[in-house]
Amino acid sequence: MDNDLWVFVAILLALTATVLPTIAFFHRCRACGSLAHGFKSDKLANFRTGEAFFVCRRCGDRTVKGKVESDGSVAWLSGGTGHFDESGHYTGDAGGVFGDGGADGGGGGGGDGGA
Numbered sequence: 001m002d003n004d005l006w007v008f009v010a011i012l013l014a015l016t017a018t019v020l021p022t023i024a025f026f027h028r029c030r031a032c033g034s035l036a037h038g039f040k041s042d043k044l045a046n047f048r049t050g051e052a053f054f055v056c057r058r059c060g061d062r063t064v065k066g067k068v069e070s071d072g073s074v075a076w077l078s079g080g081t082g083h084f085d086e087s088g089h090y091t092g093d094a095g096g097v098f099g100d101g102g103a104d105g106g107g108g109g110g111g112d113g114g115a
């Protein structure tokens with residue numbers, strides 16, 4: 001029985017070791033190539049243009065990653081949603097793919113209107 005557990009753990013680790021670099025590769029910073037970009041990028045909103053950005057912590061490159069509404073709610077192109085406060089500071093994910101741990105997890109995403 002114990003052996004089964006270790007096999008499971010080994011498979012899990014192998015999957016993680018395979019998937020994470022793949023994700024990192026596809027979401028690397030287009031400007032400086034930072035592989036941490038997909039995991040540790042800052043988020044920024046421009047309410048004037050309605051664009052939400054990921055900002056590379058290494059080189060500062062901005063990539064449009066979502067649409068922000070005037071009330072601060074953002075819909076990420078990658079599928080998640082979140083919220084910015086009035087100053088453009090990101091306050092949390094509501095099920096985003098790239099939550100970097102800053103999200104408080106509360107609040108729920110609200111209805112997404114289906115479709």
Ligand SMILES: [Zn+2]
Pocket residue numbers: 029030031032033034037056057058059060061
């Ligand atoms: Zn960069």
